[in-house]
Structure formats: C-alpha cells, structure tokens
Amino acid sequence: AQKITQTQPGMFVQEKEAVTLDCTYDTSDPSYGLFWYKQPSSGEMIFLIYQGSYDQQNATEGRYSLNFQKARKSANLVISASQLGDSAMYFCAMREPRGSSASKIIFGSGTRLSIRP
Amino acid sequence: GAVVSQHPSWVICKSGTSVKIECRSLDFQATTMFWYRQFPKQSLMLMATSNEGSKATYEQGVEKDKFLINHASLTLSTLTVTSAHPEDSSFYICSAIKRPGGLKDTQYFGPGTRLTVL
Numbered sequence: 001a002q003k004i005t006q007t008q009p010g011m012f013v014q015e016k017e018a019v020t021l022d023c024t025y026d027t028s029d030p031s032y033g034l035f036w037y038k039q040p041s042s043g044e045m046i047f048l049i050y051q052g053s054y055d056q057q058n059a060t061e062g063r064y065s066l067n068f069q070k071a072r073k074s075a076n077l078v079i080s081a082s083q084l085g086d087s088a089m090y091f092c093a094m095r096e097p098r099g100s101s102a103s104k105i106i107f108g109s110g111t112r113l114s115i116r117p
Numbered sequence: 118g119a120v121v122s123q124h125p126s127w128v129i130c131k132s133g134t135s136v137k138i139e140c141r142s143l144d145f146q147a148t149t150m151f152w153y154r155q156f157p158k159q160s161l162m163l164m165a166t167s168n169e170g171s172k173a174t175y176e177q178g179v180e181k182d183k184f185l186i187n188h189a190s191l192t193l194s195t196l197t198v199t200s201a202h203p204e205d206s207s208f209y210i211c212s213a214i215k216r217p218g219g220l221k222d223t224q225y226f227g228p229g230t231r232l233t234v235l
Binding site: 112 | 151158159160161162163166208210212220221223224226228229231
C-alpha cells in the first residue's frame with residue numbers, strides 16, 4: 001500500500017524567504033508519480049508541480065521546485081521568494097500505475113503554510 | 118485549461134434526506150472521475166473511482182449503498198448521499214482525467230461542495 005507522509009502540520013515563513021515543505025512516501029512500485037497541490041481557503045485544488053520516478057532531473061515550475069531524493073523516498077517542495085498569496089494548505093500526493101485503468105492520486109495530510117508580511 | 122464544475126457549491130439538508138452532487142467536465146471528456154471527501158483541516162480522502170458506463174470502484178470503508186455514484190456520460194458524474202446524517206457533513210470534491218493510464222495525467226479538480234446535515 002502506498003503512503004504519503006507530511007510531518008509539518010503548519011509553518012510560518014517571512015515574506016520573500018524560501019520555504020521547504022517536507023514529503024516522504026512509501027511504495028514498492030518502481031514506477032510512480034509525485035505531485036504537489038495547493039489548496040487556498042476557497043477550497044480549490046491547484047496543481048503545482050509533478051515529478052516522475054524515472055525523471056533524471058528535479059522538476060521546476062516558476063518559483064516551485066521539487067527536491068526529489070529517490071533513495072530517501074522524499075519529494076520536498078521548495079518555494080522561492082515566498083509571497084503573501086502563498087499562504088494555503090499544501091498537499092503532497094502520489095500516483096502508482098494501474099495498467100490500463102485510471103490510477104488514483106493519494107494525498108498526504110498536508111502542511112498549512114502561513115506567510116508573514 | 119480544463120475546467121471541472123460542481124453543483125451545488127454548498128447545501129444544507131435535514132438528517133434523513135438524500136442529497137445529489139453533480140460533477141461536470143466543461144470542456145473535455147472525462148473517462149474517469151474521482152470523488153474525495155475532506156473533513157475540516159484534514160486531507161482529501163478518496164471515496165471512489167468512477168468510469169463512464171461502469172460501476173464505481175469504492176475505497177475500503179466507504180459504504181457504496183450510502184454514497185451512490187453514477188457516471189452516466191463522459192462529462193457528468195453524480196454522487197448521491199442517501200439518508201444523510203450529521204456525520205456525513207463534509208467537503209466533497211470531484212476530479213476528472215481525460216484518459217486513464219498515464220502517471221503524469223493531470224487530474225482536474227472541481228471547486229468542491231460543502232454539505233451540512235442538520
């Protein structure tokens with residue numbers, strides 16, 4: 001069974017600083033995909049970044065980068081130059097292949113990030 | 118980008134009544150839709166996976182007779198909470214993908230429906 005662990009229930013960061021949100025995962029499948037989503041107070045789920053287990057380089061999307069350490073089974077999200085609008089819940093998630101069937105995304109418990117002005 | 122809508126965005130009902138929540142993919146055909154529920158300050162828990170034209174696959178511990186899912190077309194899936202009770206009060210979120218199988222397939226999320234059962 002797959003498992004996603006986010007050990008930081010909440011974090012406070014000063015505006016313009018970089019922040020790292022931790023995520024570890026557990027799977028026995030060599031092929032998997034890792035995701036980060038942002039959920040502001042409105043409730044919508046916003047896709048941020050994706051990392052495939054076979055990707056050679058760490059994924060980057062604008063101010064978001066994923067620190068993928070496969071041997072340690074960690075996929076930490078790094079947000080550079082944090083902004084007030086980054087305050088939200090952040091979820092790490094994983095998907096395993098299911099052949100021709102649609103494979104589900106399983107979420108971690110989330111980290112609530114608060115940016116201080 | 119692909120858009121998924123949910124209706125209603127919030128609903129309040131009396132205990133014992135049934136509530137139907139609709140999930141629509143507005144600009145794409147969704148072969149698969151997922152239903153999640155989220156309690157306050159908690160994570161999203163997958164309830165079931167529905168494929169167009171076939172029965173939904175429920176996660177362990179989810180009562181299929183209580184949470185009826187119908188995926189009648191490639192753009193519409195419905196979740197009916199039957200005989201709702203206060204413990205069913207939650208935030209229900211649907212998501213959809215265009216095609217199954219790809220690890221990187223983007224899962225598009227709806228805005229969620231907040232259900233309150235009195």
